[in-house]
Ligand SMILES: Nc1ncnc2c1ncn2[C@@H]1O[C@H](COP(=O)(O)OP(=O)(O)OP(=O)(O)O)[C@@H](O)[C@H]1O
C-alpha cells in the first residue's frame with residue numbers, strides 16, 4: 115500500500131494558525147502519513163478578492179511549514195487552467211503520483227457548496243473525504259455518504275479574512291499566523307493601505 119496523503123486545498127491568503135493546526139492534526143492523529151497543502155491561484159468561488167499573487171502566498175506557506183516533515187506545499191495548480199477546479203487537480207496528482215492514496219480534507223463549511231463544484235459526483239464517489247466540523251455550520255447530508263468520514267479536529271475560529279482585516283486596520287496578528295509569516299507580511303507590507 116502506498117502512502118496515504120491528505121489534501122488541503124485553499125487560497126491561503128494568507129495561511130494562518132487555523133490551517134496549520136488542522137493540517138498537523140490530520141497528519142498526526144489519523145491514518146494519514148502526510149498532508150499536502152495545495153495553493154489555488156484562483157478559487158472558482160472567490161473571484162475578485164484582495165488576493166496576493168500566488169507566489170507570495172506559496173512563499174508564506176513554505177515559511178509556515180518549514181521543518182515539519184509531515185506537511186508539504188504544492189504549486190501544482192499554478193500551471194493548470196484557472197480558475198482551479200479540484201477534480202482536475204486530483205486527476206493530475208493521480209497521474210503524477212500513482213503510488214499514493216489521496217484523501218480530500220474539507221471543512222463542513224465547504225459541504226453545502228460541494229454539489230455545485232465541477233465533477234462533484236466524481237469527487238464524492240472516487241475519493242475518501244475527511245470532513246472536520248466548522249463552528250456555525252450544520253452537518254450536511256453529504257457527510258453521511260460512504261467514503262466521507264467526520265474527524266473531530268481541534269479548530270481555531272480564525273480566517274484569512276480576519277487576518278487581512280487586522281493588518282489593514284493596524285491590529286496585531288501575533289499568534290494568528292506563525293511568527294515567520296507575521297514578519298514577512300509586515301516587512302513587505304501586504305494589505306497595508
Ligand atoms: N480556522 C480554520 N480551521 C480549519 N480549517 C480552516 C480554517 N480556516 C479555513 N479553513 C479551511 O481551509 C481551507 C482553505 O481555506 P482558505 O484558504 O479559503 O482560508 P480562509 O481562512 O477560509 O480564507 P478567507 O477568509 O479568505 O475566505 C478551506 O477548506 C477552509 O474551510
Ligand SMILES: O=C(O)c1ccc[n+]([C@@H]2O[C@H](COP(=O)([O-])O)[C@@H](O)[C@H]2O)c1
Pocket residue numbers: 123124125152153154156157158159160198199200201230231232
Ligand atoms: O472544483 C471546484 O469546482 C471548486 C469550487 C470551489 C472551491 N474549490 C476549491 O476549494 C478550495 C477552497 O476554496 P475557497 O473558495 O474556500 O478558498 C480551493 O482550492 C478551491 O479551488 C473548488
